[in-house]
Amino acid sequence: MGIIAAIDLGGTAIKGALFDGTGPLTKKNHPTEAKKGYGHVLQNIDQLIQRMADNKGIKVDEIRSVGVGVPAFMAEQGRRVVLAPNLGWSDVDFASDLAEQMQKPVFCNNDANLAALGEHWQGNGKDIENLLMVTIGTGIGSGLILNGELYQGKSGMAVEVGHMVIMAEGSHRCSCGRQGCVEALTAAPAIVREAKKLMDVPTDCLPDVNITEAKQVYQAAASGDKRALQVVEKAAYFLGVALANILNFYELDVIIIGGGVAQAGDILLNPLRRTVARETVFFQRRPTEILPGMLGNDAGVFGAARWAALGEAKKRG
Numbered sequence: 001m002g003i004i005a006a007i008d009l010g011g012t013a014i015k016g017a018l019f020d021g022t023g024p025l026t027k028k029n030h031p032t033e034a035k036k037g038y039g040h041v042l043q044n045i046d047q048l049i050q051r052m053a054d055n056k057g058i059k060v061d062e063i064r065s066v067g068v069g070v071p072a073f074m075a076e077q078g079r080r081v082v083l084a085p086n087l088g089w090s091d092v093d094f095a096s097d098l099a100e101q102m103q104k105p106v107f108c109n110n111d112a113n114l115a116a117l118g119e120h121w122q123g124n125g126k127d128i129e130n131l132l133m134v135t136i137g138t139g140i141g142s143g144l145i146l147n148g149e150l151y152q153g154k155s156g157m158a159v160e161v162g163h164m165v166i167m168a169e170g171s172h173r174c175s176c177g178r179q180g181c182v183e184a185l186t187a188a189p190a191i192v193r194e195a196k197k198l199m200d201v202p203t204d205c206l207p208d209v210n211i212t213e214a215k216q217v218y219q220a221a222a223s224g225d226k227r228a229l230q231v232v233e234k235a236a237y238f239l240g241v242a243l244a245n246i247l248n249f250y251e252l253d254v255i256i257i258g259g260g261v262a263q264a265g266d267i268l269l270n271p272l273r274r275t276v277a278r279e280t281v282f283f284q285r286r287p288t289e290i291l292p293g294m295l296g297n298d299a300g301v302f303g304a305a306r307w308a309a310l311g312e313a314k315k316r317g
């Protein structure tokens with residue numbers, strides 16, 4: 001595949017890697033500095049790629065193309081950013097603008113789609129035909145591989161598992177404006193919100209009741225705090241119902257859970273597996289495996305490299 005620059009663009013950091021046919025040659029990060037404006041972020045991506053090339057003694061000319069995962073709703077099969085709340089962008093022609101900045105072909109897609117593609121290429125989804133990857137952090141992202149290919153829908157905005165409504169009435173308002181979305185009930189801010197209600201008295205497991213991060217709740221649950229377990233199991237239940245709905249629709253081979261919250265491991269995955277098994281049992285199917293991501297935070301750059309390679313191949317016809 002020659003050398004490809006892979007970028008995972010986040011709200012605070014830009015993760016980069018250079019790939020050859022066998023895997024990543026080097027990895028580096030750069031602050032995103034989104035507040036300094038759109039053009040500045042494009043320059044930061046350019047600089048990061050330059051720095052990685054210098055570091056490996058590669059000329060930038062030797063880099064054939066750039067793949068980028070963007071935290072955004074994207075249309076036109078990943079060419080245009082409709083809305084990127086964490087970057088403060090709306091309606092920008094990101095792929096063309098970066099291609100002009102870099103003087104190279106640029107292939108973009110939603111970051112969660114590319115994380116799914118990364119796990120499918122080199123991670124826990126390798127050689128799996130049909131899989132869903134759900135990335136849980138501040139929000140919930142998801143990407144679907146159907147018949148070995150990234151499924152995008154008509155314009156590229158398909159598969160928003162985070163915005164599947166689980167509790168339509170009397171529930172929490174989601175960032176998207178609807179009520180009772182999976183994201184509003186199970187992402188990190190929901191974990192913190194629910195924990196604050198229940199966990200207001202310090203215990204041995206939870207000496208500090210000033211809960212600001214979901215990680216504190218997962219840690220307390222892992223060390224046996226019953227209230228924390230209750231919060232985690234409730235979130236796992238809502239997510240599990242959503243995943244079961246998808247499995248009843250698509251009968252996938254594997255579901256991969258990634259992102260910061262997924263580092264909680266079995267304390268989240270086990271109640272999730274139980275709910276999914278219970279909610280799909282009437283079909284008497286072989287249970288679908290629910291696995292943690294294998295590539296961790298690198299899933300995005302692996303997917304970006306793969307997306308660029310696929311884009312190049314498509315262009316060549």
Ligand SMILES: [Zn+2]
Pocket residue numbers: 162163164174175176177178181183184
């Ligand atoms: Zn929503």
